Amino acid sequence: MSAHHVSVEDLAPDQIRLPEKSGWRKLPAVGGVLALVGIGGAFAMKSGNEQQFYYSYLTSLLFWLAIGLGGYFFTLVQHATRAGWSIVVRRLAENVMITLPVLGLLALPIFLGIHDLYHWSHEEVVANDPMLSWKAPYLNTGDFLVRGVVYIVVWAIVAFLFYTWSTRQDGSGDPAPLAHKMRGFAPFGLVLFGLSVTFAAIDWIMSLDPHWFSTIFGVYYFAGIVVSIHAFLAVVVVLLQRSGVLRGVVTPEHYHDIGKMMFAFSVFWAYIAYSQYMLYWYASIPEETYWFAYRGHGGWLVLSLLLVFGRFAIPFVLFMSRRWKRKASSLVFWAAWMLVGQYLDMYWLVQPVLAHEHGSDQIHFGILDVLTFIGIGGAFLAVFGWALGRAALVPVRDPRLEESLNFENF
Amino acid sequence: MPKRKKIYGLLAEFPNPAALYHACEKVRDAGYAAWDAYSPFPVHGLEKAMGLGRSVVPWIVAIMGFSGAGLGFLMQWWMSAVDYPLIISAKPYNSYPAFVPVTFELGILLGSFGAVFGMFALNRLPQLYHSLFNSDRFAKVTDDGFFIAIEARDPNYDPVRTRTLLEEAGAIAVEEVED
Numbered sequence: 001m002s003a004h005h006v007s008v009e010d011l012a013p014d015q016i017r018l019p020e021k022s023g024w025r026k027l028p029a030v031g032g033v034l035a036l037v038g039i040g041g042a043f044a045m046k047s048g049n050e051q052q053f054y055y056s057y058l059t060s061l062l063f064w065l066a067i068g069l070g071g072y073f074f075t076l077v078q079h080a081t082r083a084g085w086s087i088v089v090r091r092l093a094e095n096v097m098i099t100l101p102v103l104g105l106l107a108l109p110i111f112l113g114i115h116d117l118y119h120w121s122h123e124e125v126v127a128n129d130p131m132l133s134w135k136a137p138y139l140n141t142g143d144f145l146v147r148g149v150v151y152i153v154v155w156a157i158v159a160f161l162f163y164t165w166s167t168r169q170d171g172s173g174d175p176a177p178l179a180h181k182m183r184g185f186a187p188f189g190l191v192l193f194g195l196s197v198t199f200a201a202i203d204w205i206m207s208l209d210p211h212w213f214s215t216i217f218g219v220y221y222f223a224g225i226v227v228s229i230h231a232f233l234a235v236v237v238v239l240l241q242r243s244g245v246l247r248g249v250v251t252p253e254h255y256h257d258i259g260k261m262m263f264a265f266s267v268f269w270a271y272i273a274y275s276q277y278m279l280y281w282y283a284s285i286p287e288e289t290y291w292f293a294y295r296g297h298g299g300w301l302v303l304s305l306l307l308v309f310g311r312f313a314i315p316f317v318l319f320m321s322r323r324w325k326r327k328a329s330s331l332v333f334w335a336a337w338m339l340v341g342q343y344l345d346m347y348w349l350v351q352p353v354l355a356h357e358h359g360s361d362q363i364h365f366g367i368l369d370v371l372t373f374i375g376i377g378g379a380f381l382a383v384f385g386w387a388l389g390r391a392a393l394v395p396v397r398d399p400r401l402e403e404s405l406n407f408e409n410f
Numbered sequence: 411m412p413k414r415k416k417i418y419g420l421l422a423e424f425p426n427p428a429a430l431y432h433a434c435e436k437v438r439d440a441g442y443a444a445w446d447a448y449s450p451f452p453v454h455g456l457e458k459a460m461g462l463g464r465s466v467v468p469w470i471v472a473i474m475g476f477s478g479a480g481l482g483f484l485m486q487w488w489m490s491a492v493d494y495p496l497i498i499s500a501k502p503y504n505s506y507p508a509f510v511p512v513t514f515e516l517g518i519l520l521g522s523f524g525a526v527f528g529m530f531a532l533n534r535l536p537q538l539y540h541s542l543f544n545s546d547r548f549a550k551v552t553d554d555g556f557f558i559a560i561e562a563r564d565p566n567y568d569p570v571r572t573r574t575l576l577e578e579a580g581a582i583a584v585e586e587v588e589d
Binding site for chain 1: 452454455468499500501507508510511
């Protein structure tokens with residue numbers, strides 16, 4: 001029972017809108033510059049390094065895409081479950097979600113680099129490889145492009161629709177029709193999400209090493225998506241509050257729930273990752289184990305262990321603490337930790353394939369990794385910052401906003 | 411003359427959770443230590459209103475959890491690598507990847523035992539007798555009664571002043587309970 005009840009009318013404009021002079025309003029410009037410098041710089045350094053460029057680009061894209069898709073998932077899940085607690089942070093997730101059309105455009109270079117990334121795209125290789133010939137009805141350049149475009153279009157359209165409906169609700173007289181519409185369409189959007197993310201993970205990540213297969217692979221990427229969005233929301237919420245907005249709107253009760261979800265899905269990630277590993281390790285069939293084998297040597301072994309302990313064991317023991325979930329500074333620390341873990345995980349999925357192809361078992365982290373990360377991240381933050389300034393920071397007309405403002409954990 | 415019965419303390423009833431919450435703040439601020447609040451359901455934030463410190467339960471859970479995981483791993487290592495070594499699908503005897511699920515589960519199991527039984531122990535449960543059940547009114551605590559009981563053993567306890575405090579805090583009924 002809190003000291004007093006907060007009603008929607010109590011919210012002052014400077015609590016829920018970015019002030020005109022807020023530093024956050026510079027984010028589109030700063031992000032735009034970073035995008036130009038990062039992506040431009042990486043493209044400029046591409047010649048002679050094509051393969052490394054595309055591998056670095058894919059790694060960075062997957063990292064930022066996980067956050068963007070997380071916004072999609074978070075928003076739709078809250079609608080589908082009629083969640084009350086999350087309304088005060090849902091607009092932020094919607095702002096993340098609306099980066100998807102841009103991230104979709106930024107995914108197009110994958111198709112340009114198809115021959116550098118995916119060796120099943122070379123017809124002469126497939127012709128001499130019985131396994132790849134067998135997989136060719138699915139894994140072929142034409143279908144890969146069509147599927148890729150379908151994923152991107154689905155993400156962009158669903159994100160656009162839900163973003164538009166929600167922001168239109170802000171100025172509507174009766175919020176109920178739009179609330180019902182979003183709730184009604186959310187389950188279909190989630191089905192599309194499940195299918196598109198699963199197939200995108202198979203196409204874009206798993207097929208880097210086309211002989212290897214894992215039926216749980218889509219879920220693996222999904223686990224990272226859910227961890228990423230909660231981590232990103234935690235960081236953004238606390239930074240926004242430090243800058244003066246959302247105070248008294250987002251409370252430690254909401255931190256706690258974001259933290260719980262982050263914790264739960266990092267455990268879920270570990271469960272999926274271990275389930276995938278365990279079955280291959282136990283059966284010990286060479287065509288299945290080699291994918292883990294080259295991640296278990298040299299520098300990659302260090303990275304693998306870093307993931308086991310850094311992404312699961314250490315946060316499992318320490319971030320279990322209720323107090324650390326409810327305290328802004330420690331929540332941000334662990335959220336940043338999780339985001340670093342997500343980047344390492346994407347790196348671990350993508351880049352060993354290239355090293356392995358060149359007979360190396362060492363990690364070569366380089367300038368292209370940094371530039372593509374900054375570049376795609378800059379574009380992501382530019383769109384996110386634009387959306388932050390465009391509408392209120394909370395869905396002001398949502399029927400459950402008041403419930404969310406007064407939400408408390410038991 | 412019948413022997414005077416020993417007094418357990420004062421039992422005060424409050425009309426609703428909000429009244430109980432604010433009364434707890436007053437009793438806390440008056441400096442009482444041997445007292446407790448009773449409610450049919452958890453009242454959020456009551457532990458703050460009562461001024462309770464941090465629970466010891468997490469530490470019990472941590473110790474039990476780590477012991478569980480450690481013992482779980484040791485058990486499997488001892489069984490598969492020491493007591494009855496068998497070669498299974500060409501794996502080493504001490505095949506730790508296979509030990510992960512049981513290690514994890516035993517950590518969780520003992521951690522949960524620590525949480526449940528640790529809570530029981532800290533609350534001195536199960537109790538076969540409690541003085542408050544001498545009060546007929548107290549039966550309402552499982553339905554719609556909200557109570558504060560201040561024990562006579564508290565150094566600040568005074569039959570008159572404590573009663574006044576509770577009445578001023580909004581009690582709808584205050585009664586003395588025998589031990």
